[in-house]
Amino acid sequence: QSALTQPPSVSGSPGQSVTISCTGTSSDIGNYNLVSWYQQPPGTAPKVIIYEVSNRPSGVPDRFSGSKSGNTASLTISGLQTEDEADYYCSSHTKGNTLAFGGGTKVTVL
C-alpha cells in the first residue's frame, strides 16, 4: 500500500485538461512544500516534471502545472496531447526524512 493516494487512471481528449490528485497526511504533503511529480512513459525511467509543488524543470512544457492545498497535491495537464499518455507519480518528503511515492495514475488520451 502506497503512502500517498492517487486515482488509478484519468483520461481526456486532446486539448482538454486533466487533473491528478495526490492525497497524503500532515506528516508529508501537509507539512512540507516538497511535492514532486514524475512522468513515466511505458518502458522508460521516470522523469521529474514538477518539483517543490509547482516548479517546472527546464524543458518541461508549461501545460504541466502543480498545486497544493492542505494534505492534497494536484497535477494539471492543460491542452492534453497524445505524447502525454504515460503513468504519473507524485512524491513527497516525509517527517521521517524519507521520500514517499503515490501509487501512480495512468493518463489515457482518448
Place this chain on the structure above:
Amino acid sequence: HLQLQESGPGLVKPSETLSLTCTVSGGSITTNDYWWGWIRQPPGKGLEWIGIIFYSGSTYYNVSLKSRITISVDTSKNQFSLKLTSVTAADTAVYYCARQYGYGKWYLDLWGRGALVTVSS
C-alpha cells in the same frame, strides 16, 4: 553530461543477497549539491523509494526495508551500491539509481535506465 548506469546480476536466488552498483559518469559523485539514491518498481506496479547516500557516507533509508538494506559509496570509483539481504520473490523489480537534489529539496532529477532483478530459484 552526467549519466547513471546500474549493473549487477539479473537473477538472485531466494534468501540470498541482491547487490547492485550505480556508476556515475560525466561528473563527480563528490558534490555537495546532490545525494545518490535507489528506487525500485515491481513489474506492473508503482515506485518505491529505497534510500539515499551522500558522498560522505551519510544515509537515509526506507523504514520498511531498513533492516535488510545497505547503501554504500566508493568515491574513488565514482560509484554507489545497494545490498538487499534475504530476498524473496517480492523483491523482484526494476531497480533504478538516481540523483536526488540536495539542500532539502527532496526530488530525483536524474535517473538511470533501470536494471531488472528477478528473485527465483
